[in-house]
Amino acid sequence: MTTSFEWSLPRGSIISGKWKQGSYRVERPLGEGANGKVFLVERAKYYYALKLGSDAVDLQSEVNVLQSIYKQKQKRGASAGQGLFLVDVDDYRAADGKEYPFYVMRYIKGKTLSDYLQAQGKEWFPVVLYNLLGKLAELHEAGWSFGDLKIENILVADYGRPELVDYGGATAFGKGVRQFTEIYDRGYWNAGDRIADARYDLFSFAVLCLQLQEGRRLAQLSSGLLPQTRTPDELAKLAATSSALKPLSGWLRKALYGEFASAREAAASWQQWMHKAGAPSKASAPAPRWLKGLFAVSAAILATTIYLLLRTGP
Numbered sequence: 001m002t003t004s005f006e007w008s009l010p011r012g013s014i015i016s017g018k019w020k021q022g023s024y025r026v027e028r029p030l031g032e033g034a035n036g037k038v039f040l041v042e043r044a045k046y047y048y049a050l051k052l053g054s055d056a057v058d059l060q061s062e063v064n065v066l067q068s069i070y071k072q073k074q075k076r077g078a079s080a081g082q083g084l085f086l087v088d089v090d091d092y093r094a095a096d097g098k099e100y101p102f103y104v105m106r107y108i109k110g111k112t113l114s115d116y117l118q119a120q121g122k123e124w125f126p127v128v129l130y131n132l133l134g135k136l137a138e139l140h141e142a143g144w145s146f147g148d149l150k151i152e153n154i155l156v157a158d159y160g161r162p163e164l165v166d167y168g169g170a171t172a173f174g175k176g177v178r179q180f181t182e183i184y185d186r187g188y189w190n191a192g193d194r195i196a197d198a199r200y201d202l203f204s205f206a207v208l209c210l211q212l213q214e215g216r217r218l219a220q221l222s223s224g225l226l227p228q229t230r231t232p233d234e235l236a237k238l239a240a241t242s243s244a245l246k247p248l249s250g251w252l253r254k255a256l257y258g259e260f261a262s263a264r265e266a267a268a269s270w271q272q273w274m275h276k277a278g279a280p281s282k283a284s285a286p287a288p289r290w291l292k293g294l295f296a297v298s299a300a301i302l303a304t305t306i307y308l309l310l311r312t313g314p
């Protein structure tokens with residue numbers, strides 16, 4: 001992946017906006033991709049993620065999506081404190097004399113989905129993925145398909161809260177998806193067209209489950225098939241023969257064949273599966289280690305207090 005500008009900004013550099021004069025101090029780079037470089041920045045003691053690009057059109061389309069989600073949330077009275085909301089949009093004049101567009105968004109302190117599951121344990125899989133379906137549903141209700149759903153574009157914060165980053169592939173419903181990753185793409189698997197709809201993302205979501213649980217077998221499958229023999233049935237068979245995914249194979253088949261009308265419907269069906277399987281729901285998510293530790297300490301203090309009370313007596 002290459003960005004169209006090669007320079008970076010060292011810690012302490014100041015990025016200031018040409019039009020609104022917002023000024024941000026660079027802490028460190030967070031990542032980089034085809035559309036730009038993302039930096040952790042600080043302004044008035046708050047941290048943000050700032051995406052600096054070289055193509056104003058590409059960046060503007062990401063800004064449009066973020067604005068549209070924000071407006072949709074406002075309409076529903078949802079809290080602005082959640083989600084990847086926009087903080088600022090402006091242009092930066094760099095040392096090379098050129099102007100680069102940037103936007104500033106909430107900083108997501110999290111790990112990529114696969115790193116999170118590796119660190120916290122696979123038992124978080126149902127919870128995190130269920131929450132992700134909720135995120136997709138929100139986006140769809142604002143009229144957008146995410147388009148390029150893949151492991152790298154999902155950051156997971158504490159308690160299994162996923163956040164979608166990189167709206168470069170987001171496409172208004174009814175338009176053609178332009179930015180996608182082959183293995184997650186419905187067109188690549190001859191399972192439908194590339195016209196953005198809720199089902200397009202749900203297909204990628206199903207592949208994401210396979211990628212997380214059966215990454216190696218998925219890669220082998222896709223490299224071993226000819227373009228015309230790639231079908232959703234091959235993916236469904238892979239799910240059915242996976243010990244981790246077998247209980248979910250009915251759900252995955254529906255997502256692969258575009259049989260869910262919406263992400264909400266898909267989420268409701270996922271939740272039913274979680275209840276049946278006894279998987280931890282949001283409310284009863286597995287207790288983090290620190291919480292277990294805290295419980296042990298509190299129990300020890302209580303026991304000591306009772307002992308002392310009994311000993312000293314009235």
Ligand SMILES: Nc1ncnc2c1ncn2[C@@H]1O[C@H](COP(=O)(O)OP(=O)(O)OP(=O)(O)O)[C@@H](O)[C@H]1O
Binds near residue numbers: 105166
């Ligand atoms: N709000 C955020 N908070 C924390 N990290 C972020 C945030 N946004 C982006 N990142 C990090 O920066 C990386 C690159 O960002 P992004 O994917 O948006 O760039 P891109 O140029 O569009 O990449 P791609 O070529 O994959 O489309 C992400 O993978 C993520 O690790």
